[in-house]
Amino acid sequence: MSARFWRWLADRWVMAVALLVLGYLSLPIVVVAGLSFNRPSSRLSYDFHEFTLDNWRNPCATSDMCDAVVRSVQIGFLATAVSTVLGTLMAFALVRHRFRGRAGINVLIFLPMATPELVMGTSLLALFVAAGVPQGFWTIVIAHVMFCVSFVVVTVKARLAGMDSRLEEAAMDLYASEWQTFRRVTLPLVLPGIVAAALLAFSLSFDDFIITNFNAGTTVTFPMYVWGAAQRGIPPQVNVIGTAMFAIALLLVLASTLRGRRARRAALPVAPAVGGAARRRS
Amino acid sequence: MSALAHVPTGQSAAAPPPSARRGRHRFLPYLLLLPGAAWLLLFFALPLVQLAAASLYDPSGSLSTGYALTFAFGNYPDALAAYWPQFVRSFGYAALALVLALLMGYPLAYAIAQKAGRWKNLLLVCVVAPMFTSFLVRTLAWKTILSDNGWFVGVLRDVHLLAPDGRLLATPFAVVLGLTYNFLPFLVLPLYASLERLDRRLLEAASDLYASPVRAFRRVTLPLSMPGLVAGTLLFFIPASGDYINAELLGTPNEYMIGNVIDSAFLVRLDYPQGAALSFLLMAAMLAVVFVYLRRAGTEEVL
Numbered sequence: 001m002s003a004r005f006w007r008w009l010a011d012r013w014v015m016a017v018a019l020l021v022l023g024y025l026s027l028p029i030v031v032v033a034g035l036s037f038n039r040p041s042s043r044l045s046y047d048f049h050e051f052t053l054d055n056w057r058n059p060c061a062t063s064d065m066c067d068a069v070v071r072s073v074q075i076g077f078l079a080t081a082v083s084t085v086l087g088t089l090m091a092f093a094l095v096r097h098r099f100r101g102r103a104g105i106n107v108l109i110f111l112p113m114a115t116p117e118l119v120m121g122t123s124l125l126a127l128f129v130a131a132g133v134p135q136g137f138w139t140i141v142i143a144h145v146m147f148c149v150s151f152v153v154v155t156v157k158a159r160l161a162g163m164d165s166r167l168e169e170a171a172m173d174l175y176a177s178e179w180q181t182f183r184r185v186t187l188p189l190v191l192p193g194i195v196a197a198a199l200l201a202f203s204l205s206f207d208d209f210i211i212t213n214f215n216a217g218t219t220v221t222f223p224m225y226v227w228g229a230a231q232r233g234i235p236p237q238v239n240v241i242g243t244a245m246f247a248i249a250l251l252l253v254l255a256s257t258l259r260g261r262r263a264r265r266a267a268l269p270v271a272p273a274v275g276g277a278a279r280r281r282s
Numbered sequence: 283m284s285a286l287a288h289v290p291t292g293q294s295a296a297a298p299p300p301s302a303r304r305g306r307h308r309f310l311p312y313l314l315l316l317p318g319a320a321w322l323l324l325f326f327a328l329p330l331v332q333l334a335a336a337s338l339y340d341p342s343g344s345l346s347t348g349y350a351l352t353f354a355f356g357n358y359p360d361a362l363a364a365y366w367p368q369f370v371r372s373f374g375y376a377a378l379a380l381v382l383a384l385l386m387g388y389p390l391a392y393a394i395a396q397k398a399g400r401w402k403n404l405l406l407v408c409v410v411a412p413m414f415t416s417f418l419v420r421t422l423a424w425k426t427i428l429s430d431n432g433w434f435v436g437v438l439r440d441v442h443l444l445a446p447d448g449r450l451l452a453t454p455f456a457v458v459l460g461l462t463y464n465f466l467p468f469l470v471l472p473l474y475a476s477l478e479r480l481d482r483r484l485l486e487a488a489s490d491l492y493a494s495p496v497r498a499f500r501r502v503t504l505p506l507s508m509p510g511l512v513a514g515t516l517l518f519f520i521p522a523s524g525d526y527i528n529a530e531l532l533g534t535p536n537e538y539m540i541g542n543v544i545d546s547a548f549l550v551r552l553d554y555p556q557g558a559a560l561s562f563l564l565m566a567a568m569l570a571v572v573f574v575y576l577r578r579a580g581t582e583e584v585l
Contacts, residue, residue, distance in 0.1 A: 006495050011397060018393030021386040022408050025466060028423035029412060035426060046425040047432065086318035097311035105315060108322050114516075115326075116524035116568060118541050122548055122561045123329035126336040129345070129554070146325040149318055207417050209527065210541075214548060226418040230531055234422060242419035249414035253407060 029246060036239035043233030055236045059244075062235045068225035069241060072206050075137070075221060079144035079205040084198045086145070087152025088190075094153070095160040112150045120147060121214035128215065135217030143215045144208060148201040155200060159193025199252065206245075337558035345552050357559040365543050365560065369567070372539040375454070376523035379461035380469075383518055386462070387469040391510075392503075394470075395477035409470050412463075421460055421531050428456050428532070452534045460528035468517040476510025477503075512579045520568060540564055 039052040060066035094105065112120065124143050128135055167189065171181040209223040216224055226238055335351055337358070343349035362369070394405045412420060427434055428450040438444040450456055480503060488498035504511075526541025535542075540560060547557030 003489060003495075007489075014389050014393045015397055017386070017389040018397075018405075021390045021466075022405065024386070024463065025412050026408065027427060028420045028463070029415060031423040031426050032415060032419055035423070046422070047429050048426070086321060089314040090318040093311040093314035097307075097314075099311040105319060108319060108327070112322065112326050114520065114572070116520060116564060118524045118526075118544055119333070119561050119565045120326065120329070122544060122557060123333035124325065125548060126554065126558060127325075127329040127332040130332050130336070142325055145321060149321060153318070203413070207413075209418060210524075213545070223416060223418050226416065226422070227527075230418075230422065238419055238422075242415045246411070246415040250407075250411070257403070 032239050032242045032246070035236060036243045038236050038239070040236055046234070055240045059237050059240045061237060064220070065222075065225055065229075065235060065237060065241070068220045068222045071137070071219065072222040075140055075144060076202045076205040078141050079148055080198050080202040082141075083145045083148035083152050083201045084194060087149045087197060087201075088156050088194055090149070090153045091156035091160055095157055109150045109153050112147055113154075117147075117208075117210040121211040124211070125214040135215055136219045139215045139217070140212055140219060140221065143211050144205040147208070147211060148204055151200055151204060152197040155197035156190065156193045159190055159196075163189050203249070333558050333561060336554050337562050339555040339558075341553075341555045343555075345554065349554065354555065357555045358563065361556050361559040362563060364556075365540065368538055368540045368543050369563070371537070372523045372541070372564075373567070373571075375458050375461060375529075375537075375539060376519055376525075379458050379465070379522055380515060380519055382458065382462045383466050383469050384515070387466055387473060387514070391470045391473035391477050395474050396480065396482065406474070409467050409474075413467060417464065418527065418531075421464065421527055424456065424460050424463070424532055425451060428459075451532065452537075454533070454537055456532040457528050457537045457539075460532045461522045461525060464525070464528065465518045465522045468521070469514040472513040472517060473507060473510040476507040480506050508579065512576070516572060516575070519571070523568065524564060 034048060035046075036055055037051055037053065038048050039050040039054065041047070041049040055061075090105070090109070093099070094102070121143070124139075124146075125135075127133075128139055133139060163186075168181055168185050171185045172178070176184065207223060209227060212221055212224060213227070220228070222241065226234070229235065229238065336349070338351060338353045338355065339349035339357075340352040340354055341357055341360070390409070394402055394409070398405050426432065429435065430449055430451065435444065435448075435450055438450070439446055439448065444450070484502050484506070485498055488502050489495070493501065523539075524541055526539050526545055529537045529539045529542055544557050544560045544564070547553045547560060
């Protein structure tokens with residue numbers, strides 16, 4: 001009896017702790033959403049005072065905040081585009097080719113992910129100052145591409161490595177040219193990995209504070225705006241942006257999950273063999 | 283290239299299949315690598331060299347008059363002598379947060395991997411969901427939760443866990459809580475990945491052989507989850523000890539970590555040699571921690 005009792009207890013106990021921890025993780029989001037409907041009693045107050053829809057009606061009441069959001073989105077798009085291209089090319093080289101110096105390249109890709117952001121931010125600042133480069137919009141983009149590339153490589157590499165290379169061999173054996181094989185077989189299969197990498201890069205760029213802080217000059221991104229406002233008093237619209245970001249990201253995740261589920265269902269009756277092979281590899 | 287390995291050898295007597303054409307590009311991998319590698323060398327590796335140089339500048343220079351590289355190694359002991367309490371605090375807070383995160387993260391990862399059944403994906407989304415919104419906005423939310431007028435402090439005061447005028451905000455507690463919260467997902471995800479692969483039959487075998495649940499956990503589950511545990515603790519500890527946002531927003535100068543000092547050295551006091559020396563000390567300390575930890579944990583392949 002005792003073994004079964006302990007297992008019964010262990011089952012419930014672990015799940016209960018897990019749910020409590022999830023509550024701890026979710027609490028700030030609930031608070032942010034709640035505060036987006038708050039009319040604070042004073043500029044420096046963080047307490048819920050009075051319900052209002054004003055913040056959602058005109059989120060740009062403090063116009064410099066919206067400028068900062070727009071700037072963060074621009075930087076995010078540029079950094080995502082460049083880092084996704086660079087990282088995807090590197091991932092292809094690493095998975096599909098054998099070459100000298102692979103170990104060195106792997107270290108070069110791994111190190112930025114293991115280095116404290118503080119060190120990367122200050123070292124870039126030291127470089128830009130020594131080289132006399134004025135800091136601003138473009139130095140932020142350069143920095144963001146730098147720390148996003150590694151994450152893109154890792155994400156795309158995982159997808160490529162899990163891919164069934166026999167599909168490409170089949171295409172080539174059927175006399176598809178290399179370009180056709182790449183265009184019609186490889187790319188569609190890797191695309192989900194590339195999209196995931198791009199989304200990851202954008203969210204890393206949009207939310208980065210530490211590296212940006214050292215390389216922004218007088219340019220203000222959204223995180224930089226929040227940092228500055230924390231000293232002067234936070235406008236409640238900041239929580240509107242926070243809630244909207246959360247909602248958009250959540251919708252993206254839901255959409256991709258649903259699409260994946262539908263694609264799987266659609267693929268099964270048509271090509272069970274191909275689907276099976278692909279799944280076995282992944 | 284790697285494709286060749288899959289071609290069944292029995293058929294290779296005939297004309298080589300068209301897929302063998304792939305092998306002819308010798309320079310293609312270098313072309314593919316060039317832009318990305320150049321970017322990383324130019325904007326990751328080169329800056330580190332520049333930072334090393336800056337840490338050895340003559341400390342009597344300034345940004346306006348210019349710095350001279352005099353290999354002033356004295357910058358390092360000077361910086362450490364001035365700011366060792368912040369260094370100790372950084373690693374102390376990060377270690378404390380890590381212990382809390384392990385106590386919370388292990389059961390969470392285990393529950394999602396082994397007990398959640400069809401709710402697995404939903405719970406995973408819940409783990410990463412905090413990262414969907416801005417780091418700074420989330421951290422500021424803790425200011426509301428821990429506020430002196432908030433219900434949390436109110437309850438603690440009512441049950442006398444906190445003195446009537448006691449506070450949570452602007453204390454080490456708030457900073458450690460914030461660190462734990464902000465980096466917990468980085469610990470849970472790799473841990474989940476390890477635990478998900480755990481074969482439950484091993485646990486059944488252990489209990490059939492009369493191992494108590496505690497013993498089965500210690501001898502089976504824990505060792506098998508080691509790779510995830512090692513990766514997770516590093517992914518947690520590195521950003522947590524370099525963080526200064528939590529100390530700034532949830533603490534006071536009494537809770538300042540080394541990041542706050544480096545931030546002000548570079549952006550407020552404009553003392554580049556000292557800031558650079560502190561940055562390098564942080565990196566060296568981190569590398570030492572990682573190296574020792576990996577040796578002790580005996581796991582070579584982390585990521």
